[in-house]
Amino acid sequence: MTKTQIETFKLTNQEKEDKIEAEKERIKEGGSEKYRNRAKEQGKLLVRERLALLLDPGSFREEGLLAEALKSDLAADAMVTGIGKINGRKVAFLAADPTVKAGSWGAKSVEKMIRIQELAMKLKIPMIYMLDSAGGRITDQIRIFPGRRHSGKIFYNQVKMSGMVPQICINFGPSPAGSAYIPAFSDLVIMVDKKASAYLGSTRMVEMVIGEKTTMEEMGGARMHCTTSGLGDVLAKDDEDAIEIIKQYLSYMPQNYKHTPELVEAISPKPGRSIKEIIPEDMNRPYDMHELIDRVIDEGSWFEVKKLFAPELIVGFSRIGGRVVGIVANQPKVKGGTLFVDTADKGARFVTLCNAYNIPLLFLSDVPGYMVGTSVERKGIIRHGAKFITAVSEATVPKLTVIVRKTYGAGLYAMCGPAYDPEKVIALPSASIAIMGPEAAINAVYYNKIQELPESERPAFIQKMREEYSEDINIYALGSELIIDEVIQYDQLREETIVHFDYYESKDITFGEKKCPVHPV
Numbered sequence: 001m002t003k004t005q006i007e008t009f010k011l012t013n014q015e016k017e018d019k020i021e022a023e024k025e026r027i028k029e030g031g032s033e034k035y036r037n038r039a040k041e042q043g044k045l046l047v048r049e050r051l052a053l054l055l056d057p058g059s060f061r062e063e064g065l066l067a068e069a070l071k072s073d074l075a076a077d078a079m080v081t082g083i084g085k086i087n088g089r090k091v092a093f094l095a096a097d098p099t100v101k102a103g104s105w106g107a108k109s110v111e112k113m114i115r116i117q118e119l120a121m122k123l124k125i126p127m128i129y130m131l132d133s134a135g136g137r138i139t140d141q142i143r144i145f146p147g148r149r150h151s152g153k154i155f156y157n158q159v160k161m162s163g164m165v166p167q168i169c170i171n172f173g174p175s176p177a178g179s180a181y182i183p184a185f186s187d188l189v190i191m192v193d194k195k196a197s198a199y200l201g202s203t204r205m206v207e208m209v210i211g212e213k214t215t216m217e218e219m220g221g222a223r224m225h226c227t228t229s230g231l232g233d234v235l236a237k238d239d240e241d242a243i244e245i246i247k248q249y250l251s252y253m254p255q256n257y258k259h260t261p262e263l264v265e266a267i268s269p270k271p272g273r274s275i276k277e278i279i280p281e282d283m284n285r286p287y288d289m290h291e292l293i294d295r296v297i298d299e300g301s302w303f304e305v306k307k308l309f310a311p312e313l314i315v316g317f318s319r320i321g322g323r324v325v326g327i328v329a330n331q332p333k334v335k336g337g338t339l340f341v342d343t344a345d346k347g348a349r350f351v352t353l354c355n356a357y358n359i360p361l362l363f364l365s366d367v368p369g370y371m372v373g374t375s376v377e378r379k380g381i382i383r384h385g386a387k388f389i390t391a392v393s394e395a396t397v398p399k400l401t402v403i404v405r406k407t408y409g410a411g412l413y414a415m416c417g418p419a420y421d422p423e424k425v426i427a428l429p430s431a432s433i434a435i436m437g438p439e440a441a442i443n444a445v446y447y448n449k450i451q452e453l454p455e456s457e458r459p460a461f462i463q464k465m466r467e468e469y470s471e472d473i474n475i476y477a478l479g480s481e482l483i484i485d486e487v488i489q490y491d492q493l494r495e496e497t498i499v500h501f502d503y504y505e506s507k508d509i510t511f512g513e514k515k516c517p518v519h520p521v
Contacts, residue, residue: 023069024065027065027069028048028065030046030075030076031097031098031099031100031101039098043238044098044132044195044239046097047095047098051130054086055085056084056085056086061083062080062082063119064108064112068108074108078096078097078102079095079096079105079109080096080097081095081112081113083119086250087251090123090125091127091128092116092126092128093127094117096133103131104136105133105137106143107144121160124255126166126168126253128246129168129183129186130169132175133176134174145178151178158186165257169189170190170243171189171191171232173195174196174197176198176202184231188234189231189232190232190234191222192237193223193235193238196232197216199219203215203219223235230306230346232309249303249317252303252317253357259358261324263322264319266321266498267298267299267319267322269297269299272291272295275292276490276491278295283432284336286332289329289331290314290331293318295494296318296320296493297318297325305317306350310346311331312331312334312340313328313337313339314328314330315328320501323360324359325359325361325362325501326350326359327361328347328351330364330411336368337368339367339371339385339411340381341376341379341384345387347391347392351392355396360397360501360504361416362497363401363415365402365407366405367412369408369409370414387519389410390519392414392415394517396510398501398504400422400497400504401422401424401425402426403425406432406434407434409436423507424500426484426486426487427479428487429487429489432470433473433475433478438469442465449461475487
């Protein structure tokens with residue numbers, strides 16, 4: 001026994017109770033006053049202030065508060081874990097305390113993280129990761145890194161939990177090395193601008209190993225990850241904003257894969273121009289698809305995911321007639337809505353997320369197809385494009401496809417065309433479907449013929465061929481062939497969407513019988 005343990009053993013029960021309560025209060029303060037003040041100077045909330053904002057009052061139940069209690073400088077071993085409620089819903093959480101050893105992981109904090117994940121799986125409740133950490137303690141590496149219940153088990157558990165319960169990660173501060181994989185395995189990653197970071201090697205390590213001089217913001221900052229790498233899904237202004245985003249996101253999610261999101265009272269869409277006015281007559285003229293989305297969804301219900309990453313594709317959650325619906329929409333005002341490598345990854349990830357948690361999908365298609373050329377081919381546009389098509393194929397939730405305007409090439413496949421088992425393919429009067437647009441098609445088919453004609457005769461011939469081609473891809477002709485199921489008027493889109501998703505809610509389909517698919521990478 002230590003001297004402290006011997007002294008405690010001699011105390012009366014009342015003295016023990018008082019001592020335990022005093023110790024608990026000391027631990028709850030976190031690190032030293034110096035580090036608590038530093039966090040405040042950085043504009044950060046302390047870990048328990050973050051939890052107080054996140055959880056319903058009185059719902060917080062902590063696990064493992066006394067971890068490393070005999071070491072005065074390791075309050076809760078720098079990790080607060082437990083269960084609580086958010087708007088009445090049970091959740092599990094782990095939250096790093098950066099005022100204690102910079103929030104680094106020790107043997108007890110890793111064990112606490114694993115235990116709370118295991119509890120979340122048993123209870124089938126959402127798991128929230130709140131990161132602000134220096135990563136694993138090098139001095140403790142033999143106790144936290146290589147073993148069966150060491151840090152690797154955290155990521156193993158995340159993979160096991162994937163699609164079972166929602167996993168949400170907030171990066172309030174740094175998340176280096178191994179800890180950077182927690183956001184990588186999470187469903188949604190919220191990063192606080194100018195404070196959060198994630199990286200495998202620090203700037204000093206990078207300079208030492210490969211000779212590159214860089215800054216933390218350039219290499220692993222929140223904005224970089226939300227715009228370029230795609231690791232971040234939502235960029236938050238500050239700690240308070242990040243916590244509010246978690247609450248919003250959870251309102252679209254069920255507790256687990258066995259449930260469906262809550263149906264609430266419908267709200268009328270945001271007023272504005274009609275859909276007919278929004279969509280230009282010219283197939284190549286850009287417009288903002290967000291404006292069309294506003295005419296379809298309940299006002300104020302839009303939650304966009306990866307807004308800053310691959311913006312030529314819009315993905316996000318909404319409510320339509322009170323029902324949670326995931327929307328996948330091309331954005332004609334950005335690169336014409338063309339699909340690139342990052343676009344495909346973004347779309348595939350979102351479709352898979354919706355499918356995991358029983359969220360129906362609405363596809364709003366206005367796409368010229370996948371990008372072509374040497375650059376994208378070398379980046380793997382074919383295999384990345386296959387990811388998107390795979391996700392759409394495997395999605396067994398109700399799927400409704402709307403051909404808004406042009407839908408060309410394999411863009412039709414990625415946007416859940418007729419072959420990909422949508423419950424219905426609806427076309428607006430402005431719609432067309434083709435392997436490629438009239439301009440490219442005529443040039444491809446009649447190039448030699450055009451070159452043989454006198455220059456004065458070429459424009460008339462090209463125009464005539466384009467008109468004939470346009471007749472072949474006329475949406476009414478496609479309806480006649482049952483390629484599309486229905487052509488509706490512009491002002492019917494919201495009503496038809498509400499009605500069809502209501503009819504489709506009982507859909508129950510398993511996508512093939514197998515051990516596991518072999519996905520494109």
